Amino acid sequence: xxxxxxxxxxxxxxxxxxxxxxxxxxxxxxxxxxxxxxxxxxxxxxxxxxxxxxxxxxxxxxxxxxxxxxxxxxxxxxxxxxxxxxxxxxxxxxxxxxxxxxxxxxxxxxxxxxxxxxxxxxxxxxxxxxxxxxxxxxxxxxxxxxxxxxxxxxxxxxxxxxxxxxxxxxxxxxxxxxxxxxxxxxxxxxxxxxxxxxxxxxxxxxxxxxxxxxxxxxxxxxxxxxxxxxxx
Numbered sequence: 001x002x003x004x005x006x007x008x009x010x011x012x013x014x015x016x017x018x019x020x021x022x023x024x025x026x027x028x029x030x031x032x033x034x035x036x037x038x039x040x041x042x043x044x045x046x047x048x049x050x051x052x053x054x055x056x057x058x059x060x061x062x063x064x065x066x067x068x069x070x071x072x073x074x075x076x077x078x079x080x081x082x083x084x085x086x087x088x089x090x091x092x093x094x095x096x097x098x099x100x101x102x103x104x105x106x107x108x109x110x111x112x113x114x115x116x117x118x119x120x121x122x123x124x125x126x127x128x129x130x131x132x133x134x135x136x137x138x139x140x141x142x143x144x145x146x147x148x149x150x151x152x153x154x155x156x157x158x159x160x161x162x163x164x165x166x167x168x169x170x171x172x173x174x175x176x177x178x179x180x181x182x183x184x185x186x187x188x189x190x191x192x193x194x195x196x197x198x199x200x201x202x203x204x205x206x207x208x209x210x211x212x213x214x215x216x217x218x219x220x221x222x223x224x225x226x227x228x229x230x231x232x
Contacts, residue, residue, distance in 0.1 A: 040206035041199070049075050049205050050198065060199035067101040067124035069133055069196075070108040076205060077113075077140045084111045092122050099124065113140045130200060131164050131192035134181055135171035137204055144174045157188065164192045178211065180204040 041058050044050045049072060052058045064072075079085055080103075087110045095105050105122055108114040114136055116122050128136075146154070154173045155161035164172050172192070175181050182203040183190055 038206075038210070040202045043209060044202045044205040047205075047209060049209075050202060058198065058202075060197060060202070062198045063127045064133060064196045064198060064201050065124060066114070066122065066126050066128055067095075067099075067105060069128055069136065069201075070114060070124075071101050071104040072201065072205070073113055073137070073140045074104040074107050076208065079107045079111045079113060079140065082111050086110075090116070091120060092116070093120055095122050095124055127195045129193050130181075130190065130196050131168050131172060133196035133201065134175045134192075134204065135168035137180060138171040138174040138178075141174070141178070141180075141208070143171050144177060146170060146173055146177075158183065158190045159187065160189045160191065164190070168192075175204070178207070180207050 041050075041060065045052060045058070050058075074080060085107050089106045090109055092105070095102055099105075101124060105114075105124060109116060109122070151169055151173045154176055155164065155169065158176070161172075172181075172190070176190070180203075181190060182200060
């Protein structure tokens with residue numbers, strides 16, 4: 001009788017082990033599948049924030065220009081709805097009314113999301129660095145009014161943070177705090193002076209959309225973030 005009971009217990013343990021093994025495999029498969037579903041490029045394309053070319057290529061390693069950044073920011077944050085967007089258009093020698101991104105550039109300037117250069121120029125075709133693009137992205141999102149000590153603490157985690165321009169430090173701290181920056185694996189570098197690629201932009205946009213749809217799915221800090229305000 002005792003031997004029979006012992007054999008039954010062994011059988012039950014084997015069945016439980018098999019069940020757990022199957023559940024683990026299924027869990028891993030589902031996790032991989034979910035990562036495939038949440039592809040940053042497909043997410044932002046589906047949301048209409050970025051586009052593929054006529055051949056269906058997203059060109060992830062292509063660089064983002066100032067004009068493209070303005071268009072993306074207007075689409076993402078509906079900048080045209082802000083009160084300051086109703087101001088009169090500015091005269092831009094290098095952005096005529098017929099320019100493809102004229103409206104978005106005007107909106108970005110009037111809302112203070114982006115700034116022009118000397119002599120009223122905008123340089124629409126100029127590439128933007130990661131620091132510039134991500135800081136401007138944070139401007140449109142709403143920069144957290146971190147005290148200087150908090151900014152230093154956030155940026156201290158990244159070995160090349162000293163390369164961030166002074167004007168962009170608070171905005172970059174916001175972008176990093178919110179998880180919008182794809183840091184370099186293995187080194188944790190920000191690479192702030194490298195050109196912003198379309199993949200970098202898709203990553204930031206995807207994380208922003210994820211935060212809007214599933215805010216509780218992201219890590220929650222121990223303390224609530226400070227108030228969001230207007231940047232530079």
